[in-house]
Amino acid sequence: MRALYDPNILISSLLPATRPDSTIGLIVAAALRGAFALVLPADVAIELVDAARDKRDLAARMPLDRAHAFVTELRGMAVVLPVLHAPPPAVGREADDDYLLAQAEAGEVDYLVSGDKDLQALKDRPFPFEIVTPVEFLAILREAGLV
Numbered sequence: 001m002r003a004l005y006d007p008n009i010l011i012s013s014l015l016p017a018t019r020p021d022s023t024i025g026l027i028v029a030a031a032l033r034g035a036f037a038l039v040l041p042a043d044v045a046i047e048l049v050d051a052a053r054d055k056r057d058l059a060a061r062m063p064l065d066r067a068h069a070f071v072t073e074l075r076g077m078a079v080v081l082p083v084l085h086a087p088p089p090a091v092g093r094e095a096d097d098d099y100l101l102a103q104a105e106a107g108e109v110d111y112l113v114s115g116d117k118d119l120q121a122l123k124d125r126p127f128p129f130e131i132v133t134p135v136e137f138l139a140i141l142r143e144a145g146l147v
Contacts, residue, residue, distance in 0.1 A: 001036040001144065002079070004104045006114035007044045009134060011051050014062045014070055023134045026147055027113065032077060035146040039107035040078035043099075045071045081107050091125070093118045104129050113137045 005028075012018055013028040020029065031038040049067050081103055088102030097118050104112040109129045112119070123131045132140065141147040 001111070001146075002039055002107065002109040003031070003036055003111040003113055003137065004039040004041070004100070004107055004109045005031070006100060006112070006116055006119070007047050007051075008116070009113060010044065010048055010070075010074070011062070014048075014066060016061060023138050027134055027138050027141065030141055030147050032073065034077060035141065038074070038078040039081060039104075039109050040074055041081045041099075041103040041107075042083050045075060045080075079107065092122055097122070101127065111137055111140070 009024055009028065012024050018024050020026075030036065048071050049064070051062070051067070053064055053067075084099065084102060084106070088098040091098050091101055097116070100112060100114070100119070101122070105128060112127075112129055112131045113134055114120070114131065115133050119131055120133065138147065
């Protein structure tokens with residue numbers, strides 16, 4: 001099983017308010033222990049560090065050294081995809097969504113995991129992967145005996 005997480009899931013997992021037994025905590029822990037192949041676009045690692053450094057509301061709650069350590073851990077265990085050099089085809093309502101959709105396809109994932117409403121609106125499109133919420137993905141992991 002291969003999955004790509006929306007960067008917001010990874011950012012949320014770094015926040016102190018995210019408990020280890022929460023949905024986000026459980027699905028990120030499953031990825032980190034190698035229960036399935038986490039596919040990580042190289043740009044997402046950069047986005048995590050940038051969020052910890054530049055977004056004032058997040059920076060106060062997400063120490064930069066913790067973000068760096070997390071990115072190092074992710075890069076060490078994930079399937080890291082190269083940066084897309086051409087703009088992805090416009091499919092969703094936002095360019096960031098198009099980027100994630102293109103990376104999910106390039107990474108040959110089974111699941112694109114996101115709570116983003118714009119991505120969720122695309123669930124019925126004929127992608128070669130499923131778009132699922134974190135709650136749905138946790139159920140999939142449980143059903144497979146991976147959590």
